[in-house]
Amino acid sequence: MPTRTGHIALAGAPNVGKSTLLNALVGQHLAIVSPKPQATRLAVTGIRTDGDTQYIFHDLPGLLDPGYLLQSRMRDLALETAARMDLVLHLHPATEAPAPPFERLAGLADPLGVPTLTVYTKGDLLTASHRAALEREAAVVAAVGETGLDRLLQRLRPLLPEREFEFDPEDIGTQPLRFFVVEYLREAAFELLEDELPYSFTAEVEEFREAERPIYIRVTLFVERESQKAIVIGRAGQTIKALGAHARRRLEDLIGAPVYLDSWVKALPNWRKSSGALTRFGFPPPVAVSAAHVEHRIEPTSR
Numbered sequence: 296m297p298t299r300t301g302h303i304a305l306a307g308a309p310n311v312g313k314s315t316l317l318n319a320l321v322g323q324h325l326a327i328v329s330p331k332p333q334a335t336r337l338a339v340t341g342i343r344t345d346g347d348t349q350y351i352f353h354d355l356p357g358l359l360d361p362g363y364l365l366q367s368r369m370r371d372l373a374l375e376t377a378a379r380m381d382l383v384l385h386l387h388p389a390t391e392a393p394a395p396p397f398e399r400l401a402g403l404a405d406p407l408g409v410p411t412l413t414v415y416t417k418g419d420l421l422t423a424s425h426r427a428a429l430e431r432e433a434a435v436v437a438a439v440g441e442t443g444l445d446r447l448l449q450r451l452r453p454l455l456p457e458r459e460f461e462f463d464p465e466d467i468g469t470q471p472l473r474f475f476v477v478e479y480l481r482e483a484a485f486e487l488l489e490d491e492l493p494y495s496f497t498a499e500v501e502e503f504r505e506a507e508r509p510i511y512i513r514v515t516l517f518v519e520r521e522s523q524k525a526i527v528i529g530r531a532g533q534t535i536k537a538l539g540a541h542a543r544r545r546l547e548d549l550i551g552a553p554v555y556l557d558s559w560v561k562a563l564p565n566w567r568k569s570s571g572a573l574t575r576f577g578f579p580p581p582v583a584v585s586a587a588h589v590e591h592r593i594e595p596t597s598r
């Protein structure tokens with residue numbers, strides 16, 4: 296029996312529920328979620344294998360007009376990734392239907408050149424009759440209550456190419472644990488810190504001793520100004536402790552082993568506007584999206 300597999304982007308404006316949907320589709324909290332916009336900075340890959348079909352989802356940063364270098368790298372990354380997909384799902388809140396054309400949202404002069412399907416999110420916020428009417432036009436999902444997911448998957452299946460699986464059917468992700476350490480710390484920052492601080496915050500893994508129990512992980516937490524360090528540490532170290540505890544719980548849930556997280560705070564002035572710092576944190580300068588580039592498919596990074 297031929298198998299089907301393909302790369303599918305979850306794309307759209309900030310805060311429409313892309314990361315929440317990725318997590319619901321793979322059944323694990325891989326992508327960080329926040330009521331505050333722009334929590335997702337780098338693409339997160341989640342794999343779901345149902346029988347003869349392997350769906351490889353890529354949760355992308357939200358598309359917006361960039362205000363500073365980090366945002367412009369996030370946008371480039373989202374669009375470059377979208378251009379390499381087999382299929383792009385344009386996610387848009389059901390309460391704000393109809394969705395604009397994807398190219399308009401993305402600020403693209405030319406069509407993306409990848410089949411795009413509109414998916415309405417947060418369907419739980421519609422009345423039953425509104426939802427039924429919208430469902431006649433497009434896919435509607437609700438990550439809250441997990442409804443519409445099976446119908447969405449059935450709709451996607453015939454759109455995927457007949458191809459061999461790229462991953463083991465048991466795999467749900469491709470990214471290294473170090474990546475999730477940083478992501479979960481950033482999720483905690485979005486939850487526990489106010490105003491501009493979650494946006495000024497990032498982290499870097501300095502040491503990772505995977506063979507030890509508990510697994511030992513030493514991280515540096517970065518903020519943009521010296522004055523922000525004291526806020527991240529908190530009174531008697533309360534805040535830094537809570538940040539670590541959140542990340543540790545998520546990691547333990549993901550890997551099923553105890554984790555010890557050792558965190559230190561440093562200021563790296565204006566890192567969000569520094570090309571060198573952004574490359575260090577995983578946002579290299581963009582490569583031009585060309586027709587040749589579109590032919591290139593994402594290869595599995597690890598098995």
Ligand SMILES: Nc1nc2c(ncn2[C@@H]2O[C@H](COP(=O)(O)OP(=O)(O)O)[C@@H](O)[C@H]2O)c(=O)[nH]1
Nearest residue numbers: 310311312313314315328329330417437438439
């Ligand atoms: N009511 C409702 N809220 C949702 C749903 N999906 C996501 N949200 C909320 O919308 C906010 C943004 O979600 P997130 O997944 O981070 O959006 P992203 O920026 O597009 O990745 C969070 O507060 C989520 O809890 C949904 O299906 N229903």
Ligand SMILES: [Mg+2]
Nearest residue numbers: 313314334335
């Ligand atoms: Mg997100």
